[in-house]
Amino acid sequence: MNDVTEPVSATLVERAKRALGKRNLVFIGLMGAGKSAIGRLTAQALGVPFVDSDHEIERVSRMTISDLFATYGEEEFRALEARVLKRLLRSGPRVVSTGGGAYINERSRRHIKRGGLTVWLNAELDVLWERVNKRDTRPLLKTENPKQTLENLMRARYPIYAEADLTVLSRDVKKEAMVEEVLAAIADHQKA
Ligand SMILES: Nc1ncnc2c1ncn2[C@@H]1O[C@H](COP(=O)(O)OP(=O)(O)O)[C@@H](O)[C@H]1O
Ligand SMILES: O=C(O)C1=C[C@@H](OP(=O)(O)O)[C@@H](O)[C@H](O)C1
């Protein structure tokens, strides 16, 4: 279903498509940054396929992310995540939204860097917290103080996400406004 209520600027779409070329576009960032939601809408705007690596992992394993963590542990999950991302990024062009920890794992980060143009959806703690505390599907946040856990992950991970090709500030604006900001970042990146 297309969630974009107003069409994204056709000129902007064309400029972004030209700049992206045949490359994949890979969304990275912390839980709640909007990778899955904005990634899907960006793929719709660009007219290319969309895949979310978490959804693909759940599809091939026939288990939820939470069950995978509980049954096999995070290390095994990261190894599976790296294998899935290597396969997903082998073809394209497509938009790939990754799980928040993928880019932090060295093997997955290598696949992602080789596999496409990376966009970091950078968000402030309160924006992320507002979004993630509505659902309990993220095993890493099943702690005594999940907001503190999220802040700790920000401190540890933000310097690594900052290696992305593009950075877009994820805010609580209309999702199509976020899509337009992502497309503008891609188009302007071409000038660099
Ligand atoms: N710009 C935005 N404004 C309001 N809500 C948003 C925005 N971007 C994402 N969301 C919502 O925040 C929640 C988390 O988004 P999601 O795409 O699942 O994040 P991620 O995949 O990065 O963890 C979802 O309910 C989504 O609809
Ligand atoms: O940050 C992380 O390590 C994780 C983020 C999750 O994806 P989202 O970022 O889409 O929530 C999911 O991959 C798993 O719970 C681990």
Ligand SMILES: [Mg+2]
């Ligand atoms: Mg997601």
